[in-house]
Amino acid sequence: MPKPTASVVNLGCRVNRVESDRISEDLLRIGFELTGEQDADLVVINTCAVTGEAEAKTRKAVRHALGLPRAPRVVATGCAVSLHADALAALSERVSAEPDKTRVAALAARLAGLDPDAAPFGRSGFVSGRSRVGVKVQDGCNNRCTYCIVWKARGPERSVPVDEVVEQVSAVCRAGIPEAVLTGVNLGAYDGEAPGGRRADIAGLIEAILGRTDILQLRLSSVEPMDADASLARLIARSSGRVAPFLHLPVQSGSSSVLRRMGRPYDAAGFERLVARIRGELPQVAVSGDLIVGFPGETDEEFAESLAFVERVGFSRLHVFRYSARPGTPAAEMPDQVDPRVMAERSAAMRALAERCALRDAASRVGTVERAVIEYPGRGTLGSFHRVSVEGAGDAPAGSLLEVAIMGVDGDGTLRGRAVRQLG
Missing domain, CATH: 3.40.50.12160 (Methylthiotransferase, N-terminal domain)
Structure with missing residues (x-):
């Protein structure tokens, strides 16, 4: 059949x-x-x-x-x-x-017409040959950003117990996959049940994973700026490379007045101080982000503030979104909705700046050594999440983890490297 x-x-x-x-x-x-x-x-x-x-x-x-x-x-x-x-x-x-x-x-x-409990074809676990697997550890959000409906769709914050996360990451290891990516709707708000009736925050969860599994590389998908601090960067720095030196911080705007209208609990200067503290603890960190252009009421002056902010922060990559009204959110009812043509112009300008910042960050890594997960023959992704072409990788298959010496950068931002040794 x-x-x-x-x-x-x-x-x-x-x-x-x-x-x-x-x-x-x-x-x-x-x-x-x-x-x-x-x-x-x-x-x-x-x-x-x-x-x-x-x-x-x-x-x-x-x-x-x-x-x-x-x-x-x-x-x-x-x-x-x-x-x-x-x-x-x-x-x-x-x-x-x-x-x-x-x-x-x-x-x-x-x-x-199948039996959901019979598993008649015996297939379970992860597909082999993959380079990374996402592990969901948290769901829901307690924030009430004025543009967002996710807190209604996903419900309140809740976290997967530490032991269950450790078992999921152990399954990734058993499948021979080198990288596990911790994901959640609000990952930095992780508050999971730990052994002995204790609670663990995101740092405690990372420590448990590093101590109880053999995962070669752990990556954080995204952490809200209010949940990131220098202690998290110190933990990454102490991990001997097992936690990727990468933090995605969805800042959303570089204008403090726009951030207030968004309902974000920080201002632009506070975000810059946070990044400075993180880089002080983890100089090799790649900081990426999300940013919305054309939020209701955004003036030319506020957009200029965002451009200058992005230039100063120097994101390794920046995902730029045009504001899109979500019915049922306060922002959708705000006055002074920005003309779509203006949004398009601002998006193009911000994306061009983001590309220049990404190239600068890539170039700053020439002369360093990073870990790379191989995804295709001779090509992979660094811990900093930059793409890399790798010489001397031999027959290293997809899913291999290599130390790579960075030798140069191409015009599209792809780094060129030389394999130093295979890990794991």
């Missing part, structure tokens, strides 16, 4: 990506074969609702799946489903809305 086929479509953030990977693994375990959408009997869509545009993409993705030649069943899950399950289910009798992602595989099994 042929296996039923399934395709998992991911929309949205890094946490969604990790959850989609887990859904894929669960579908394999219970007996599905993963395929492209065109050949799928079942399409799972992990939705996003961070902006109104994201919700429109969700509806478009569902309609696209419904129109495929095999007329698949569609299971919608994720943030948009948490907010509007009935509206998505009403698109067709072939659509099922399941807000709980941990129950998607069981629903898929029922739709396909």
Whole structure:
């Protein structure tokens, strides 16, 4: 009897990506074969609702799946489903809305006539040959940023117990995967149950992972600026390279007045002091960030403040987003919404500056030695998250971890390196 086929479509953030990977693994375990959408009997869509545009993409993705030649069943899950399950289910009798992602595989099994507990094809764990795996340790957010609906879609903050995280990272090690990426909606707010009835913050979790697993490299996906401090940088510095020297700090604006309207609990000067303290403890750190242009009321002067701020901070990479109003948030009702044409101009200017900053950061690494995870023959990603081409890597397969001497940088920001030794 042929296996039923399934395709998992991911929309949205890094946490969604990790959850989609887990859904894929669960579908394999219970007996599905993963395929492209065109050949799928079942399409799972992990939705996003961070902006109104994201919700429109969700509806478009569902309609696209419904129109495929095999007329698949569609299971919608994720943030948009948490907010509007009935509206998505009403698109067709072939659509099922399941807000709980941990129950998607069981629903898929029922739709396909499989036993979700039988695991008839014996597939479990991670796909071998991967270079990194995300490990979700936290969900939900207690912040109330004026542009954001995620706290409603994801609910309050909650954390995975330390022992469960350690076991997940141990599974990554057993699969021969060198890098585990800790992810969460608000990762820095981690507050998990630890052995002995204690609680662990994100630093305590990292220490437990380093002490109880053989993971070669641990990476933090994103930490809110209010949850990052010099002590976290000191912990990374003391890890002997096992924690990647990389911090993604979603600053959102370089103008203090815009930050106040966003409801962010810091100002631009405070963020700059934070970065200075972090670099004082961990000079080789790569600091990346997220930044929104065109927030309601953003003036030319405030945008100029953001440009100057980005230049001073010197981000290793910067994800630039145009503001997109999310119905149901205070920002969507604010006066002085910025003209889309102005937003486009500001986005182009900020992206150009971000590219220059990334090139400067890459060039500053020439003459140093970093760890690199190999993803393709002779190419990989450094601990600082820069791309690197590696000479002398030999037959090192995808998933290898190498020490690499950085020798130069190409015009597109790709570093050139020479393999020093293989780790692990």
